[in-house]
Amino acid sequence: MNKNSGTNVEARIQQLEETIAHMSRLSEELNEVIARQDAEITRLTQRVEMLWRHAAEQQADAESGTIPLADQRPPHW
Known part of the structure; x- marks a missing residue:
């Protein structure tokens, strides 16, 4: 094996x-973001x-006998 x-x-x-150090730092930063x-x-x-x-409580107070807002399907269903 020569000197070169x-x-x-x-x-x-x-x-x-250097690449491993950079990736380790990046991994730590991404972990903090995820947390x-x-x-x-x-x-x-x-x-x-x-x-x-x-909202369901307010609707129940305002309208007895109707389905609570939380139990209703959105209009696009």
């Missing part, structure tokens, strides 16, 4: 190490459920 060949191997190893999105989706789902309950 050893230098090429070292350069390739260094490039691979934030999961928390936001959970929060928004709870709000939507609360709003559906509130």
